[in-house]
Amino acid sequence: MTTIAPIEPENATGKAAELLGDVKKSLGLVPTMTKVMANSPALLKSYLALNGAVATGVLPAAVRERLAITTAQLNGCEYCLSAHTYIGENIAKVSPDELSKARGAESEDSHVQALLQLSNEIASNAGDVSDETIAAARAAGVTDAEIGDVVANLALNILTNYFNVLASVENDWPVVTL
Template sequence: MSTLFQIRPSEATGEAATLLAELKKNIGAVPNMAKAMANSPALLKGWIALSAALADGVLPAPVRERLALASAEYNRCSYCLSAHTYLGKNVAKLDSEEIERARHEQSADPHAAALLALSGAIARGRGAVDESTIQSARAAGVTDAEMAEVVGNLALNILTNYFNLVAGTESEFPVVTPHRHA
């Protein structure tokens, strides 16, 4: 059940209306999450800006989608897991096996696997990682730019995971439920 009101683009005013119209123009739709974020135009604007900045970074869409899947699974966010399963399959062109691997911080691609392992270690350590984690990432060819963007994507994904958990955002995507964690 939603705990935050979803502002319909047709009923939005002020900066929220402008931001929701921009989303509709740029991606062709306004996700339920954005409608709920529109309660705070500052938050919606920040999410849009960080998403756009990272989309222009060094990590390609298939890697960013894998990172989002791993974060959603770790944080048990069904909304984000559903959205990124859909986006991973239909936009980033990940197959079902690779989507499932990403949920477990794994990939058939060794470089993507290294990025997922780094992201997972950062999340579990709440930002603190040991030198061996950094050395493993570097040995797998992870660059400084990629390492920095893993942190940026993790921050973006934690933002949306936590937001959707608090908001109780209902999914407009086929629902994917997080695995049971021990």
Template structure:
């Protein structure tokens, strides 16, 4: 991969996100990866799950993955961009919410992550009982995909994963 392709990939990131997070700099080793990384969240932003819920899903996944970088980034974005209150951001770390519908989405995401793609047979019944639509179920799985682990220097205000889960 040439420097020109990497520079072009980072220019796309800057245009989309205004700044270039360190994670994007790591991914710039593959411009195709950067393109995919930008495309999936962009597409999901047009879906049925709103940004405040997507940030909570990312926080729950980051906590489960013990990823300080992702936890820090999504906590910051959740508070300052998606405008989720601090208590809900904290509850998201445990895949919980005061809102029963959001709690069901977080529980589904957590079950998919912990089951490595497989879920307990009771999960579909629980999500339907909570009013989770099929489109939301599909998007929950889609929101798991971009939450990658990488050994990346953290430029966000640090949020350390809890050790209780």
């Protein structure tokens, strides 16, 4: 049962209605998470802005989806794990095997694995990353721009993970259990 009730777009008013309309226009649907976020238009607006900004970074969608899966698994967010597994496979065209490996911050691609492991260490240690992790990332070809984008993706993913767990948002994606 959700802790915060969703606002259906047809019942929304003011800024919430405007933002939910933007979501519908952009995606063709309004996911439950955004309906629940609409209770705080500032939250929904922030989420949409950060999501849009992160998409303009140097990391391709296939990597961003795996980062989201890694973080969702770490934070125990079934909603995000389910959403990003679906999006990763069906939109970003990541193989099911790679999506599954991302849950453990692993990949067949050493560069992607370095990004996933860096992300997990940043999240697990409040940004305090070991010299060994940085050296491994550098050895795998990770750039300064990618490190910055990993932090931006973490901010986005932690925002949605924490919100969905806190609000017990009803999962409207094909369920992937933790």
